[in-house]
Amino acid sequence: MTIQTVKIQEHGYQVNGNMGVPNDPANRHYQMILDWINDGNTPEGADIIEPDYVALRTGPEGYAPTGEQLGMIADGIQAAHVAEVKAKFPKTITGGVTIGEVPQELLDAAADKLFAQQLAAYKTAAARLEQYIVADGRPELTEMQPTGEQVFNEETGEMEDVLHEVVVQTAIEPVEPTVEQTVYSDDIDAEPTIETVANPLIVTDEAEREAAQAVVDGTPDAVKEA
Numbered sequence: 001m002t003i004q005t006v007k008i009q010e011h012g013y014q015v016n017g018n019m020g021v022p023n024d025p026a027n028r029h030y031q032m033i034l035d036w037i038n039d040g041n042t043p044e045g046a047d048i049i050e051p052d053y054v055a056l057r058t059g060p061e062g063y064a065p066t067g068e069q070l071g072m073i074a075d076g077i078q079a080a081h082v083a084e085v086k087a088k089f090p091k092t093i094t095g096g097v098t099i100g101e102v103p104q105e106l107l108d109a110a111a112d113k114l115f116a117q118q119l120a121a122y123k124t125a126a127a128r129l130e131q132y133i134v135a136d137g138r139p140e141l142t143e144m145q146p147t148g149e150q151v152f153n154e155e156t157g158e159m160e161d162v163l164h165e166v167v168v169q170t171a172i173e174p175v176e177p178t179v180e181q182t183v184y185s186d187d188i189d190a191e192p193t194i195e196t197v198a199n200p201l202i203v204t205d206e207a208e209r210e211a212a213q214a215v216v217d218g219t220p221d222a223v224k225e226a
Helices: 028-038 053-057 066-075 078-088 104-130 200-218 221-225
Strands: 006-008 012-015 019-022 047-050 096-099 141-153 158-169 178-183 193-198
Touching: 006 028, 012 028, 019 028, 028 104, 053 078, 066 078, 104 200, 104 221, 193 200
Parallel strands: none
Antiparallel strands: 006 012, 012 019, 047 096, 141 158, 178 193
């Protein structure tokens, strides 16, 4: 589904003018709305119906109930009450429909999702850049680690760990910068030729590293700090 429009409803969202989507993070269409917002789109707020003067005069803040007005008539104040309500809600109030604000919680949910996506992409890209460069290979690394045994040091008068050298990173030789490949002509009578090309392993490695670096460079500082 391609989202064109999103309008806020009382309990959810109307997508493309005809599809109802609940306000439920577990709903996949709700998640699509968040992605749509993160792509730079803006939902339309809910319709707010403004009552006209008739609805206001007969509403809770308008004319008093009939029983009360009968008492007002007896007290001689009913006419003043009616005049007061009419002045409060003049006929110039014609009502209509206005567009409300987009709920901040929806915008926050979209921002949180984008942040999480950027963070995951940054971690993946950073891990990719930490891998060795195929064209350079990598050296063997060793470190001294305790064997679990101890011996007595007469100079210090203390027991000390017995250490031994352990390989913590195996060496990987660099790949050849170029390889030869057989090229076949469209002419079935022509003999195949051999040409030298850049090693595909290096080409792929460089492309992946370039893409990963672009992700790292494009990640907001707030995400990197997280």
